[in-house]
Amino acid sequence: MNTLQIPLLFLVCWLVTQETFAEDNGVGLFPPLGWNTWCSEASCEQHHSKGKLHDVCNETEIKQVADAMISNGMFQLGYRYINLDDCWGATKRAEDGSIQADKNRFPSGIKNLTDYLHSKGLLFGLYTSAGLYTCSSGGRDEPIPGSYGHYEQDAKTFANWGVDYVKIDWCNTKVNGKEIDPETVHTEFSKALNATGRPIFLNLCRGYSYPPPSYTAKVANSWRVNGDHHDRWDDSTSHVIEIMAPVAKYAGPGGWNDPDFLMTGGAGCDDFSMSHCPGQTDIEYKTEFSIWSITASPLLVSTDIRNMTSIMKEILLNKEILAVNQDKRRVAGGRVGFHDCSEGKEICQIWARPLEGLSKAVVLYNAGKDDHDIVLDFKQIGWEGKKVMIRDLWAHKDLGSFTGDFKSHVVSHGCTMLNITLTDE
Numbered sequence: 001m002n003t004l005q006i007p008l009l010f011l012v013c014w015l016v017t018q019e020t021f022a023e024d025n026g027v028g029l030f031p032p033l034g035w036n037t038w039c040s041e042a043s044c045e046q047h048h049s050k051g052k053l054h055d056v057c058n059e060t061e062i063k064q065v066a067d068a069m070i071s072n073g074m075f076q077l078g079y080r081y082i083n084l085d086d087c088w089g090a091t092k093r094a095e096d097g098s099i100q101a102d103k104n105r106f107p108s109g110i111k112n113l114t115d116y117l118h119s120k121g122l123l124f125g126l127y128t129s130a131g132l133y134t135c136s137s138g139g140r141d142e143p144i145p146g147s148y149g150h151y152e153q154d155a156k157t158f159a160n161w162g163v164d165y166v167k168i169d170w171c172n173t174k175v176n177g178k179e180i181d182p183e184t185v186h187t188e189f190s191k192a193l194n195a196t197g198r199p200i201f202l203n204l205c206r207g208y209s210y211p212p213p214s215y216t217a218k219v220a221n222s223w224r225v226n227g228d229h230h231d232r233w234d235d236s237t238s239h240v241i242e243i244m245a246p247v248a249k250y251a252g253p254g255g256w257n258d259p260d261f262l263m264t265g266g267a268g269c270d271d272f273s274m275s276h277c278p279g280q281t282d283i284e285y286k287t288e289f290s291i292w293s294i295t296a297s298p299l300l301v302s303t304d305i306r307n308m309t310s311i312m313k314e315i316l317l318n319k320e321i322l323a324v325n326q327d328k329r330r331v332a333g334g335r336v337g338f339h340d341c342s343e344g345k346e347i348c349q350i351w352a353r354p355l356e357g358l359s360k361a362v363v364l365y366n367a368g369k370d371d372h373d374i375v376l377d378f379k380q381i382g383w384e385g386k387k388v389m390i391r392d393l394w395a396h397k398d399l400g401s402f403t404g405d406f407k408s409h410v411v412s413h414g415c416t417m418l419n420i421t422l423t424d425e
């Protein structure tokens with residue numbers, strides 16, 4: 001080894017040891033950006049016609065979404081995953097036991113679809129359940145088989161199809177009257193995926209207790225920390241935000257907390273009062289995106305990106321907030337304190353995330369019913385009395401230089417999202 005090779009070897013060793021804190025399968029080094037079928041137009045139409053929640057997808061819709069992701073600016077900003085939720089599987093396995101797609105919805109087969117998406121530079125995800133059946137029949141009259149008893153076979157099928165992301169849900173997990181053990185089966189499935197040799201992002205959807213037990217980070221690239229997120233503020237988004245407040249310590253390169261899909265804009269779901277369809281204001285959608293970003297969460301949009309409304313564009317294409325989500329330091333943020341405002345001690349919240357260099361992202365969030373002035377004391381972000389430069393990431397505006405503290409007027413359910421850079425030591 002010559003003198004040049006020694007520092008190179010150290011660099012390689014350092015990179016290898018620094019790269020991941022979690023599942024070391026080479027993917028999920030940054031939170032995934034993409035789309036999921038869960039609240040697409042088709043699913044909402046079906047929901048409307050049957051009066052029940054159904055996720056419906058088909059190959060025409062998926063190709064249109066893929067094309068839209070490329071032409072509407074999302075692809076250029078890093079969105080890559082096109083994921084099918086509980087809507088693609090056939091009601092029966094093939095004779096050899098292999099899992100198959102619903103032929104009515106995917107007449108050309110999954111491999112063709114995957115090839116199409118890959119040819120556009122996109123990545124493809126599928127859904128399964130750890131149990132005997134999936135969680136809903138997605139509009140079909142019979143239940144859809146889950147992967148129980150077929151973990152290895154399904155992992156191979158997914159890899160052969162060129163799948164890049166698998167979400168494993170937790171439904172119908174009682175086998176012979178006994179609940180299966182999450183750690184055992186998640187580990188088994190994760191090993192089966194890794195054994196295929198194809199790097200596949202693994203998302204765990206429930207089964208374990210909360211907060212996420214330590215095994216989740218060893219076997220998966222993201223894990224749900226809550227039940228389903230719906231397009232409603234009071235009993236959904238505001239709760240998910242509270243759940244995300246203390247969980248930053250569980251996340252890192254290779255493994256991320258998953259607060260579930262983004263409901264941005266609710267497009268495609270115009271007049272539904274229940275389940276997924278729009279129940280939030282533009283302000284609430286912005287707060288949702290801000291919190292998902294500062295917590296380094298997956299940004300998987302589940303509304304109809306073929307019809308981008310102005311609020312969807314303003315949110316999903318906000319480069320500066322996406323940069324926070326994808327920051328190279330890869331340290332998740334969370335709630336660091338409160339500003340005691342008139343409505344209650346825990347209403348005006350301060351969230352922070354260390355970024356690369358001498359910057360931090362900060363969200364001043366108003367969980368209350370009234371509007372409030374929220375004061376950030378720089379002590380709350382470890383910079384007591386310091387001088388900083390502040391930029392507003394929603395207004396895309398430099399606000400100037402501040403020493404010691406900063407005040408912002410924040411409307412009910414809204415937030416101010418900032419990039420704060422230290423200018424003196």
Ligand code: GLA
Pocket residue numbers: 055085086134135136169205227228
């Ligand atoms: C569960 C999951 C959801 C979704 C549905 C599909 O409820 O938590 O994210 O995948 O199943 O049926």
